[in-house]
Amino acid sequence: MGTSPESVDVLLSLQGITKCFGAVEALVDVDLQVRSHEVVAVVGDNAAGKSTLAKIVAGVLSPDAGVVELGGHPVVLPNPAAARAQGVEMVFQDLALCDNLDVTSNLFLGRELRGPFGRDDARMEEIAVQVLDSLASRIPSARTPLRELSAGQRQAVAIARTLIGQPRVVVLDEPTAALSIPQTAEVLIHVQRLRDLGLGVVFISHSMTDVLAVADRVEVLRHGRNHGSFDTATTSQEELIGAMTGARVAPRRLQVV
Amino acid sequence: MVRKAPGSQSSLRAANKALVLQTVQRWGGLTQIELAAATGLSPASVSTIVRDLFAAGVVETATTTRNGRRAQLVTVSRRMGLAVGIQFGRRHVHVVLADFALHPIAEHTLPLPFEHRVDTGLDRATVLMADLLERVGASFDDVAGVGVAVPAPVEAGTGSISVAGVMPGWDGVDIAQTLSKRTGRPVYVDNDANVGALAESALGAGRQVRDVVYVRASYGVSAGVVVSGNVHRGYAGVAGEIGHVMVDPQGRMCRCGNRGCLDTVAGGAALAESVRPVLGSLTLTDVVRRAGDGEPACARVVADAGAQVGAVVAVVAMVVNPQVVVVGGELAETGEVFLGPLRERIGHRVVGNSVAPLEIVPAELGSRAEVMGAMLLALQATEVSVPVSPETAVEVV
Numbered sequence: 001m002g003t004s005p006e007s008v009d010v011l012l013s014l015q016g017i018t019k020c021f022g023a024v025e026a027l028v029d030v031d032l033q034v035r036s037h038e039v040v041a042v043v044g045d046n047a048a049g050k051s052t053l054a055k056i057v058a059g060v061l062s063p064d065a066g067v068v069e070l071g072g073h074p075v076v077l078p079n080p081a082a083a084r085a086q087g088v089e090m091v092f093q094d095l096a097l098c099d100n101l102d103v104t105s106n107l108f109l110g111r112e113l114r115g116p117f118g119r120d121d122a123r124m125e126e127i128a129v130q131v132l133d134s135l136a137s138r139i140p141s142a143r144t145p146l147r148e149l150s151a152g153q154r155q156a157v158a159i160a161r162t163l164i165g166q167p168r169v170v171v172l173d174e175p176t177a178a179l180s181i182p183q184t185a186e187v188l189i190h191v192q193r194l195r196d197l198g199l200g201v202v203f204i205s206h207s208m209t210d211v212l213a214v215a216d217r218v219e220v221l222r223h224g225r226n227h228g229s230f231d232t233a234t235t236s237q238e239e240l241i242g243a244m245t246g247a248r249v250a251p252r253r254l255q256v257v
Numbered sequence: 258m259v260r261k262a263p264g265s266q267s268s269l270r271a272a273n274k275a276l277v278l279q280t281v282q283r284w285g286g287l288t289q290i291e292l293a294a295a296t297g298l299s300p301a302s303v304s305t306i307v308r309d310l311f312a313a314g315v316v317e318t319a320t321t322t323r324n325g326r327r328a329q330l331v332t333v334s335r336r337m338g339l340a341v342g343i344q345f346g347r348r349h350v351h352v353v354l355a356d357f358a359l360h361p362i363a364e365h366t367l368p369l370p371f372e373h374r375v376d377t378g379l380d381r382a383t384v385l386m387a388d389l390l391e392r393v394g395a396s397f398d399d400v401a402g403v404g405v406a407v408p409a410p411v412e413a414g415t416g417s418i419s420v421a422g423v424m425p426g427w428d429g430v431d432i433a434q435t436l437s438k439r440t441g442r443p444v445y446v447d448n449d450a451n452v453g454a455l456a457e458s459a460l461g462a463g464r465q466v467r468d469v470v471y472v473r474a475s476y477g478v479s480a481g482v483v484v485s486g487n488v489h490r491g492y493a494g495v496a497g498e499i500g501h502v503m504v505d506p507q508g509r510m511c512r513c514g515n516r517g518c519l520d521t522v523a524g525g526a527a528l529a530e531s532v533r534p535v536l537g538s539l540t541l542t543d544v545v546r547r548a549g550d551g552e553p554a555c556a557r558v559v560a561d562a563g564a565q566v567g568a569v570v571a572v573v574a575m576v577v578n579p580q581v582v583v584v585g586g587e588l589a590e591t592g593e594v595f596l597g598p599l600r601e602r603i604g605h606r607v608v609g610n611s612v613a614p615l616e617i618v619p620a621e622l623g624s625r626a627e628v629m630g631a632m633l634l635a636l637q638a639t640e641v642s643v644p645v646s647p648e649t650a651v652e653v654v
Binding site: 035037138140141143144148180181182184185188189192196208209211212213214216217231232233236237 | 280284287291292294295323324348365366367368369370371372373374377381384385388526529537538540543546
């Protein structure tokens with residue numbers, strides 16, 4: 001545990017990230033930093049580059065220029081498996097879960113535990129229950145088939161799945177977009193739990209209320225560029241919306257990292 | 258009573274029964290199939306246990322549908338009726354559904370932004386309430402009353418906030434009427450420290466005594482004063498707002514318009530700001546957790562806050578002469594880190610009496626004091642008598 005702000009671990013650092021798709025500049029010279037025990041929200045209008053940024057962190061896309069650092073070391077993330085190996089897990093908007101499998105099987109999809117006699121189901125279920133508990137999730141049984149779960153519970157399963165790999169950074173893409181308010185309440189509690197577990201969380205969202213409820217810092221993207229960095233303790237919704245829409249030109253960085 | 262041998266059939270049955278009941282309490286409402294999955298018991302055992310619990314009046318069952326099939330929904334028995342308690346904090350809203358004995362049945366916590374908006378807050382609280390009722394197969398008609406706690410002084414007559422600026426955006430809003438219109442049920446609003454005092458004096462650490470001062474140290478500091486068993490609110494509901502007692506004439510401006518209030522040196526924002534140079538940006542929850550873990554900077558600011566709050570509470574104690582000072586709110590979760598300096602400072606500044614020496618104790622209801630007090634307020638106002646039992650207080654969901 002560090003004793004000064006400078007020594008607080010920067011887990012993830014993106015510097016000068018640029019990504020173009022033909023003539024479309026999705027991201028231009030974008031910086032982002034995430035420390036341990038911190039929720040950083042990335043907000044912006046449609047096509048501001050939020051999801052592109054998330055995909056670069058998760059190894060789905062490779063940047064045209066710029067540096068990705070994890071734990072202070074530059075890394076190349078050519079694919080999601082490489083990102084996972086480096087401790088970066090992502091929850092995609094469509095969750096990528098299997099309806100026909102139960103909760104435990106979904107959590108361990110593609111990385112099933114092996115025992116002396118094949119799949120170690122007992123051990124997997126034990127871990128699944130632990131992980132669901134650590135998120136304070138409202139899923140009564142790890143054996144429930146996914147198709148019987150609500151949208152909020154599915155989101156909880158997708159978030160729980162990130163914890164199986166013991167990550168350092170978790171990226172959540174619009175986790176509350178299609179949820180009712182009670183389900184949103186649960187997901188926001190899960191996000192707080194991830195922070196309490198000491199992880200760095202990148203929280204991509206449109207909802208100003210949700211973002212300001214759980215994030216420590218908000219990074220605004222506009223037309224693929226950094227458009228302000230805000231401390232949630234001192235930021236109003238109007239300031240954020242102003243920065244998102246371009247009504248207000250924010251300084252490049254309010255917080256010196 | 259015959260003592261059951263461990264490992265016997267009957268002790269196994271008793272353990273399974275307890276497991277089923279705990280599971281129902283934890284989830285609010287579950288179908289028998291879900292209960293079997295959650296407990297790991299066979300559907301046949303669950304069915305037998307539920308029948309026993311129903312016969313004993315501990316649970317209720319209702320027919321519902323899950324995935325298009327008929328199913329038996331099992332909920333904790335609601336003795337007589339339901340009440341709802343809502344606590345608005347600076348960073349969250351906590352909604353609890355309970356029966357008339359104040360046994361919690363189901364609850365939701367939703368994190369909220371700093372300076373959250375009144376319309377968003379009331380709207381979301383209503384939706385959460387409706388969801389809790391749906392979860393246990395009830396409707397708003399089954400609710401006797403709704404109690405609401407807010408972190409600001411409240412004028413009892415109108416149920417609106419009586420000091421401008423303390424909760425920006427909430428001024429002049431008739432909270433009770435707005436919620437009552439949405440739910441169709443009577444709604445009662447009070448200050449969070451007042452309802453916390455009500456709950457602690459009726460069910461918690463102050464239940465054996467007549468005169469109690471409840472101190473709530475959180476994002477702001479406030480107190481609820483119970484005199485002869487009744488909460489003293491003052492003419493405009495401002496009684497006990499110790500967070501706005503000036504402690505530093507050269508201090509920072511406070512949101513109330515005054516300068517150097519206790520809140521500006523011992524409130525959550527002040528504590529987070531104090532540790533920022535050494536620990537960076539932390540929330541109040543972080544500061545409280547780390548202080549409890551013995552992190553020196555956090556423990557120091559929490560201890561200093563305890564001493565500063567103690568100095569002000571000492572004056573209140575001299576005016577009211579309570580038998581106990583009950584300390585709640587997030588800062589009290591650090592235990593003696595906060596309570597020790599607070600106790601010491603009060604001890605130095607209060608004249609001792611030989612009849613009933615002042616005791617300073619932690620709250621027994623913890624983070625539930627405010628919602629329980631809010632429900633108690635609603636039930637008292639709707640003239641439902643609450644069968645108070647000590648075990649109500651320690652019920653764990």
